[in-house]
Amino acid sequence: MRGIGVEVAGHAEIESAPLFGPLDVILAPGEWTCLLGPSGVGKSTVLRLIAGLPTGADFAGTVAASDGAPLAGRVAFMAQSDLLFPWLDVTGNVVLGARLRGAKPDLARAAALIDRVGLGAHAHKHPRRLSGGERQRVALARTLMEDRPVILLDEPFSALDAKTRAEMQELAAELLAGRTVLLVTHDPGEAARLGHAILVMTREGVSPAETPPAPPIRPVDDPATLAAQGRLYAMLREIA
C-alpha cells in the first residue's frame, strides 16, 4: 500500500476568472510534500482535487496516481477543524469510516491507535471534554484508522498553540512515516520542519524551494531549518 506518487497537472478557473496555473504538483511516494503560499491562491483546491471532493472551480488537467489506478478510496484527509462528531465518543469517532461504509469496525485496532496517540484514558470521552490538541490527536487516530497510502493535511495544526503544534507535528511525522503526505500550510516554519519537498504556490504555478539538508522531522532550533524558514518567508513576501 505504501509508495504511491501523485501528480496534479493543469489549471483552474472560478467563473472564468483564472484561479491558478498551469501548475504541476508532484507528491513523491512515501514523502512529505509541503505546499506553501498566500491565502486564496488555491492550495486547498489542489488538495480537494486529489481527495476527489467538489472544489467550486473548473479544473482542466489531470489528477493521477503513479501506479495508474484511481485515487478514490486511497486517500484520507485531515483539516484545520478536527471535524470530530460531537455526538460520538473518541472511539466512535475513530471507527467512523467503517461505520459509514456499513462495515464492522475493528475495535481492537482502534483502541491500539487511540493508545498510540496518547489518549488511552480518554477513549470514552466526548470531543467537547477534550482540549484542542487532544481533539486533533483523535482526528489523527481517525486518519490512521483509514490506513490509506495518501494523506492530505489541510493546515491541521494551525489552530493549536505553539507547544501543542510542535508536539502534533512530531507525532504526525512519526505515525505517518512511509505514506505519501501533502501538507497545505501557511506556516514557513512548519514547512521547513516537515517537508521532504517544499513547493511555493502562486497564481502562476508552483516553484520548488530549497529544503534543509537534514531529513524530516527536523528540530525546531536546527540552524539549517531556521535558515530555510527565513528563505521561505522571503519568497512569500516577494509574492505579496
Place this chain on the structure above:
Amino acid sequence: MLAALIGLALWQAVVSLAGTPPFILPGPARVAVALWVNRALIASHALTTITEVLLGLALGTLLGAATAVGLAASPLARSLARPALVFSQAVPVFALAPLLTLWLGYGLTAKVVMAVLIIFFPVTSAFLDGLMATPAGYLDLARCMGATPAGIMRRVRIPAALPSLASGLRLAAVYAPIGAVIGEWVGSSRGLGYLMLLANGRAKTDLMFAALLVLAVFTVALHAAVDRAARRLGEEARGG
C-alpha cells in the same frame, strides 16, 4: 408561582368588586368547587383529549420526521414538495376540521388527524432545515471515507440535525392540543373541547373554566415534558 397567586387574587378581586354574575365570569373559588364536584366527569373527558393529543403528537412527529428525511435525501422530491408544503400552510387547518369530521366521523380518528395536520409542518420544516445544514466539513470527511448515501444520512445528517428536530418538537407540543380541541369543537361527544362547549351552552361557566384550566395545565405539562426530552436530544447531539 407568585405570578399565579397574584393572577388568582386579581381575578377574585375583579369578580368581587364588579359583582359580575357567575354565568359571565365565575371567581376562582367557584371554579375550584366546580373542578372538585365534577372531577370524575372532567377526568374522563380529559383522558379522551390526552389520548388524542399524545397519539397525534407521536404520529405527527413520526410522519414529519420521515417526510423531512425523504425530502432531504431527494432534491427532486424537495423541489416538488416544498411549494406544496408552504401552500398547505396557506389553508387554515381550522377550516379542514368540519371536513375531517365529515370524512372520519365523530370519533377519535378525526381529532388525531387534526393534531397530526397541525404539527406536521413545524416538525417537517424544522427537521428539514437541520438536515440541509450539515456542516460541509462533515460531508467532505464522509465522502473521503467512501460513505454510502444511506450511511451519510443515518450517521451524519440525521444526528447533526437532531437539535433542529428538537425545536420542531417544542412547537408541536403546544400545537397538538389546539388541533385536538378544534376537532372536538367541530364535532364530538367526548373530550375537554366538547365538555367546554356543552358547559358554555348551559351557562355552566364555572365548569367551562374548570375544563379550560385542566386543558391549560395539561398543555403546560406536555410542553415541559417535551422540552426536557428535546433538551436531552440536543445534549446528546452535542456530546453530553
